[in-house]
Amino acid sequence: MDKKSYISLNKTSLKFNNSSFELFANLIIKKGEKILLIGPNGSGKSSLIQLISGHITPSKGEVLLKNIHKANKGSKEISELISYMPQSPYLPLHFDVFDFVITGRYSNKNIKTNLSKNDYKLTMQILKKINLFNKWNSKLSHLSGGEKQLALLAHNLIQNKPVQLFDEPTSNLDPFNQSEVMNLILYSSLNKPVTTIVSTHDINFAWKFNRVIMIKNGVIFKDGPPDKIINTKNLSSLYEKEIKVKIINNKHFVLTH
Amino acid sequence: MFKFFTKSFVIQIIFLLSVACSSSINTNAKNEPIPLNPIPPVNTIYKTKPLLIPIQPQSNKEINEFKLIEPKQPKLPTTTTTTTNSKKLEAIAPTSYPLIVSGSNKKNITFKKSPEKIIAFDSAAVEIIYEIGAGDKIVGTHSFINFPKSTNNIEKVGDAFNLNIESVINLEPDLFYIFFEQYINQLENNKIKVLYQKSLNGNFESIPERILMWGEILNKNQEAFNSANLFKTRLNNIKIFFNNYSEGPTVFYDTGSLWTPGHDTLIGQTLDLLKLQNIAKDISGYKQYSKELIIQKDPQIIITSSPEYFVNSSEFKNLTAVKNKRIITINQELLSVAGPRFIEGIEELGMAIYSPIFNKILLSNIDK
Amino acid sequence: MSAKTNIKEIIYIKTTRNFISIIFLILLLIFIFILSIFLGPSKINAFEIIKIITFYIFTNKSQFILSTAAHTIILNLRIPRSLLAITTGIILSSSGSAYQAIFKNPLADPYLLGVGTGAGLGAVIGLTIYPSNMPFANIGAALFAFTGGLLAVFLTFNLSNYSKNLNHLSLILAGVAITSILGAFTTLILITQNPEIKPILSWLLGGFSLASWEHFNIVFFSGIPCVILLFSQHNKINILNLDSKQVKSLGINERKTITLLIIASTLSSSIAVSQTGIIGFIGLVAPHISRMAWGTNPKYLIPQASLIGAIILLSSDIIAKTILSPTEIPVGLITAFLGFPFFVHLLRKEGNING
Numbered sequence: 001m002d003k004k005s006y007i008s009l010n011k012t013s014l015k016f017n018n019s020s021f022e023l024f025a026n027l028i029i030k031k032g033e034k035i036l037l038i039g040p041n042g043s044g045k046s047s048l049i050q051l052i053s054g055h056i057t058p059s060k061g062e063v064l065l066k067n068i069h070k071a072n073k074g075s076k077e078i079s080e081l082i083s084y085m086p087q088s089p090y091l092p093l094h095f096d097v098f099d100f101v102i103t104g105r106y107s108n109k110n111i112k113t114n115l116s117k118n119d120y121k122l123t124m125q126i127l128k129k130i131n132l133f134n135k136w137n138s139k140l141s142h143l144s145g146g147e148k149q150l151a152l153l154a155h156n157l158i159q160n161k162p163v164q165l166f167d168e169p170t171s172n173l174d175p176f177n178q179s180e181v182m183n184l185i186l187y188s189s190l191n192k193p194v195t196t197i198v199s200t201h202d203i204n205f206a207w208k209f210n211r212v213i214m215i216k217n218g219v220i221f222k223d224g225p226p227d228k229i230i231n232t233k234n235l236s237s238l239y240e241k242e243i244k245v246k247i248i249n250n251k252h253f254v255l256t257h
Numbered sequence: 258m259f260k261f262f263t264k265s266f267v268i269q270i271i272f273l274l275s276v277a278c279s280s281s282i283n284t285n286a287k288n289e290p291i292p293l294n295p296i297p298p299v300n301t302i303y304k305t306k307p308l309l310i311p312i313q314p315q316s317n318k319e320i321n322e323f324k325l326i327e328p329k330q331p332k333l334p335t336t337t338t339t340t341t342n343s344k345k346l347e348a349i350a351p352t353s354y355p356l357i358v359s360g361s362n363k364k365n366i367t368f369k370k371s372p373e374k375i376i377a378f379d380s381a382a383v384e385i386i387y388e389i390g391a392g393d394k395i396v397g398t399h400s401f402i403n404f405p406k407s408t409n410n411i412e413k414v415g416d417a418f419n420l421n422i423e424s425v426i427n428l429e430p431d432l433f434y435i436f437f438e439q440y441i442n443q444l445e446n447n448k449i450k451v452l453y454q455k456s457l458n459g460n461f462e463s464i465p466e467r468i469l470m471w472g473e474i475l476n477k478n479q480e481a482f483n484s485a486n487l488f489k490t491r492l493n494n495i496k497i498f499f500n501n502y503s504e505g506p507t508v509f510y511d512t513g514s515l516w517t518p519g520h521d522t523l524i525g526q527t528l529d530l531l532k533l534q535n536i537a538k539d540i541s542g543y544k545q546y547s548k549e550l551i552i553q554k555d556p557q558i559i560i561t562s563s564p565e566y567f568v569n570s571s572e573f574k575n576l577t578a579v580k581n582k583r584i585i586t587i588n589q590e591l592l593s594v595a596g597p598r599f600i601e602g603i604e605e606l607g608m609a610i611y612s613p614i615f616n617k618i619l620l621s622n623i624d625k
Numbered sequence: 626m627s628a629k630t631n632i633k634e635i636i637y638i639k640t641t642r643n644f645i646s647i648i649f650l651i652l653l654l655i656f657i658f659i660l661s662i663f664l665g666p667s668k669i670n671a672f673e674i675i676k677i678i679t680f681y682i683f684t685n686k687s688q689f690i691l692s693t694a695a696h697t698i699i700l701n702l703r704i705p706r707s708l709l710a711i712t713t714g715i716i717l718s719s720s721g722s723a724y725q726a727i728f729k730n731p732l733a734d735p736y737l738l739g740v741g742t743g744a745g746l747g748a749v750i751g752l753t754i755y756p757s758n759m760p761f762a763n764i765g766a767a768l769f770a771f772t773g774g775l776l777a778v779f780l781t782f783n784l785s786n787y788s789k790n791l792n793h794l795s796l797i798l799a800g801v802a803i804t805s806i807l808g809a810f811t812t813l814i815l816i817t818q819n820p821e822i823k824p825i826l827s828w829l830l831g832g833f834s835l836a837s838w839e840h841f842n843i844v845f846f847s848g849i850p851c852v853i854l855l856f857s858q859h860n861k862i863n864i865l866n867l868d869s870k871q872v873k874s875l876g877i878n879e880r881k882t883i884t885l886l887i888i889a890s891t892l893s894s895s896i897a898v899s900q901t902g903i904i905g906f907i908g909l910v911a912p913h914i915s916r917m918a919w920g921t922n923p924k925y926l927i928p929q930a931s932l933i934g935a936i937i938l939l940s941s942d943i944i945a946k947t948i949l950s951p952t953e954i955p956v957g958l959i960t961a962f963l964g965f966p967f968f969v970h971l972l973r974k975e976g977n978i979n980g
Binding site for chain 3: 513514515539544545546547548549550552554555571572575
C-alpha cells in the first residue's frame with residue numbers, strides 16, 4: 001500500500017442482486033487530486049462514487065480512507081472527512097432554502113449544542129455565492145429544478161470537508177451557471193487541499209481537473225491526466241459513438257454530433 | 258433474537274384473545290331469575306336505611322346545601338287511580354278470530370287463528386308469552402335473551418347487529434314480532450308475517466295492555482288477564498303508598514361508567530314513580546354524566562352495580578351517599594325489559610331504598 | 626440593504642422571534658389553563674374558585690380536608706384534568722414532530738405505526754375480561770391498553786424490513802398492515818363478545834371525562850422523560866428530514882437514531898392513549914402550525930409544537946365539557962372537527978403553489 005495514498009480501493013468489486021452488472025475498481029487516490037469521472041449512462045459512475053463515500057459496501061475487497069478507516073463503517077471520523085452530493089435525493093420540500101443549507105453545518109462537534117452565529121454567516125455567504133440569497137426564505141417546493149440543485153450544492157459546499165464527492169452536480173443548470181458552479185467546486189477552498197471527485201456528462205470541463213477516469217460497463221477504462229486521456233479515440237470508444245476533440249485557439253473542445 | 262420475541266408476543270396476543278372470548282362466555286350463564294319474596298334483599302356490604310327520615314347534617318362543616326323534603330303528614334288513603342283499560346272485562350272471553358292487530362307502522366296484521374310458531378325478536382314479548390303459558394309456541398328469538406331458562410333451547414336467529422334471514426325462513430314462522438323497523442321489508446318480501454311494535458320506552462304503564470294484546474292473539478285471555486291485573490294492582494299499590502309523600506331522596510342511577518338514564522327512559526319513569534329525584538332528570542335517553550355534576554348535585558343515594566368505583570375514588574369519597582354508605586346494588590336486569598317482571602324490579606328498588614316501610618305493600622299483595 | 630443588516634434580520638427571524646414565540650405560547654397556555662379551571666359543567670362562582678385555590682396553595686396540605694363539593698370539583702377534577710390535557714397534548718405533538726422527521730413526511734402522525742389501534746385492542750380485551758369494573762379506575766384495563774400499544778409497534782417494526790435496509794416505505798406499509806389487522810380483531814371482539822359498548826365507544830373516541838390525579842401522575846411521570854428525550858434530540862430530528870444518504874454523510878446513524886425516537890414516542894404515546902383513549906389530529910396538526918407560523922428552527926420546533934398541541938387540546942377539552950352539558954362530548958370528536966378546516970386550508974395552499 002502506497003503511503004501517500006489517501007483513498008484506496010483495493011480490488012473492490014460490487015455486484016447488485018438484481019442484475020448481472022458488476023463493478024470492478026482498484027484505485028488509489030492521492031490527497032488533493034481533482035478527479036473527473038465520465039462514462040455512459042449506467043456504467044457505474046454513481047456506484048463508484050458511493051463506494052468511495054462509504055454509502056455502498058463492496059461485495060469483495062475493501063475501501064480504505066487514509067489507510068486506516070474503512071469507508072463503509074460509517075463512523076463519525078469518516079463523516080468528518082467526506083461530503084457527498086447525491087444525484088437526485090429526496091428534498092424536504094417544507095424546509096426553506098436557508099434552513100436546508102444550514103443543516104450542512106452540523107457535525108460531530110455541534111450536534112448536541114446549537115448552530116452558532118458563524119454558521120448563519122457562512123450560510124448567508126454561500127447563498128450569495130450561488131446567487132440564491134434573494135430566495136433564502138422560500139420553501140424548497142417553490143424553487144425550480146435548477147435552483148433546487150443549487151441549494152443542494154450549497155448544502156454540500158458549506159460542509160467544507162477534505163474529500164468532496166459530487167454526482168452530476170451540473171445536470172440541471174443553465175450553461176452560465178454550470179461553469180460558475182464548476183469553478184466553485186474546484187476553487188472554493190484555495191488554502192487547504194481538497195480531494196474532489198466529480199461525475200458529469202459535460203466533458204468540456206475535463207481540463208479543469210488534473211485526473212480523468214473513464215468508466216465503461218463497470219470497468220475502469222482509462223485513467224490519467226486529461227491531456228493524455230481526452231482524445232477522439234478514447235472518447236469514441238468509451239461512448240461507442242463518434243466524438244471529436246478539437247483544439248481551437250489553444251482551447252480544447254469536445255464535439256458530439 | 259428478534260424473531261423469538263416476535264413469536265412470543267404473537268402467542269401472548271392469541272392467548273389474551275382466547276381468554277377474553279372464554280371468560281365472556283362464562284358470564285352469560287350467571288343470570289338467573291330472582292324470586293319475588295317479601296324479605297328485602299340485603300346488601301351485605303352497604304347498609305341501607307329507611308330514607309324518609311332527615312339525614313344528620315355533617316359535624317363542624319357548613320350545613321348541607323341540599324335539603325331533604327320531610328314527608329308531609331300522612332294523608333287519608335285516596336281512591337285507587339284507575340289506569341286506562343277498557344278491555345278489562347272483555348278479556349276473559351276467548352278471542353274471536355279473525356283478529357286485527359295494528360303495528361307501530363300503521364299496518365294491520367290479521368290473525369285467522371292463534372299463531373303456532375312465533376319468532377319473538379324482543380325480550381319483553383318473550384317474557385310475556387311465557388308468562389301467559391304459551392312459551393312453547395316460540396321457535397326463535399335473539400341472542401340476548403336469558404330469561405326464562407327454557408329460552409336457552411330456543412334457536413337464536415340474530416343479535417344486536419344483524420338478523421339471520423335464512424334461519425328465520427327455515428323455521429317457517431307464522432308470526433315475526435320485532436321492535437324496530439330495519440328488517441320488515443326484507444321479511445315481508447320473503448312472505449313472513451311481521452308485527453312491528455315500538456318498544457315501550459318510558460311508558461311501563463302500558464305493559465298490562467301489551468300482556469292483554471298477547472293474550473288475545475294467542476287465545477290465552479284468562480292467563481293474560483290475571484297477569485295484567487296483578488301487574489296493575491301492584492303498580493297501584495305503589496302509587497297509593499307514595500301519595501303520602503311529596504318527595505324522596507335525590508338519587509344517581511348508574512348503569513356503568515357513569516352512563517345514566519334520563520327522564521324519558523323506563524328507569525327514569527320508575528324513579529319518578531318512586532318519588533326519587535333523578536339528578537340526571539334533564540337529559541334524554543342514556544348519556545354519560547359528568548363527574549363534576551355528580552359531585553355538585555351530591556345525590557343521597559347511588560344505585561350502581563360497581564360500588565367499589567365510587568368508594569375507592571378520591572373524588573367521590575366526600576359524597577353524601579358514599580359517606581353514609583347508601584350505595585345500592587340491585588339486579589338491573591329486571592328494570593331493563595318492559596315485561597311482566599318489570600314490576601318486580603320496581604318493587605326491589607323500592608324495598609332496597611325504603612324498607613321496612615315499603616314492605617307493607619308487598620304484604621298487602623300477598624293478601625290478595 | 627447592506628450585508629450586515631440582512632444577517633441580523635435573518636438571525637432575528639430564525640432565532641429571537643422563535644424565542645419570543647415560546648414565551649407567548651407559554652403565556653397563552655397559562656391563560657387557557659386558568660380559563661379551564663373556571664369553566665365546567667357545574668357552575669361555580671369565580672370568587673369561590675379563587676378562594677379555594679389560594680387557600681390550597683397557602684395552607685398546610687396535610688391538614689386540608691375537602692370540605693365542600695366545590696373543593697372536590699376544582700382540586701380533584703378540574704385541575705388534574707386540565708393538567709392531563711396539557712401533558713397529553715405535549716406528548717402527542719412531540720411524538721408527531723418526531724414521526725414527521727423520521728418518515729420524512731409532513732403527514733405522519735403518532736398513530737402511524739399502530740399505537741392507537743394496538744391500545745384500542747388492548748382496552749377492548751381488558752374491558753371484555755373485566756366488564757364490571759370501571760375501566761379508568763382499574764389499572765388493569767389501562768395496562769392492557771398500554772401493552773397493546775407497545776406490542777403493535779413492536780410487530781410493525783419486525784414486520785417491516787427496516788432493520789435490514791433502512792426502507793421507510795416498508796415501515797409505513799407494515800404500520801398500515803398491523804393497524805388494519807388489529808382493528809379487525811377489535812371489531813370482531815365487539816361483535817361477538819357483546820361487551821359494554823358505551824364505555825368502549827367513549828374510550829375509543831378519546832376523552833378526559835374520567836380524569837383524576839391518578840391518571841395525571843401516571844401519564845406525567847412516565848411520559849415526560851420520553852418527551853424530554855425527544856426535546857434533547859432536536860438537532861438529529863432536524864437532520865433526519867434530509868435524504869438518507871445525506872443524513873449518513875453528516876455522521877448520524879440513522880437506524881439507531883430512528884429506533885431510539887420510535888421507542889421514546891411509542892412509550893409516551895402508549896401511556897397517554899391508555900389513560901385517555903385515542904385522540905387524533907393533535908400530533909399531526911401541531912407541528913404544521915408551528916412550522917407555518919415560525920419556520921423550522923430545530924431548537925424551538927418541538928417545544929413550539931408541544932405548546933401548540935397543549936393549547937389546542939386544552940381548548941378542545943373546555944368545549945367538550947361545556948357545550949352539551951351535562952353530557953360530555955369525547956374530546957376526539959372536537960379535535961376531528963378542528964382538523965377538517967385545517968386540512969382544507971392546507972389543501973388550498975398546496976393547490977396554489979403547484980397550480
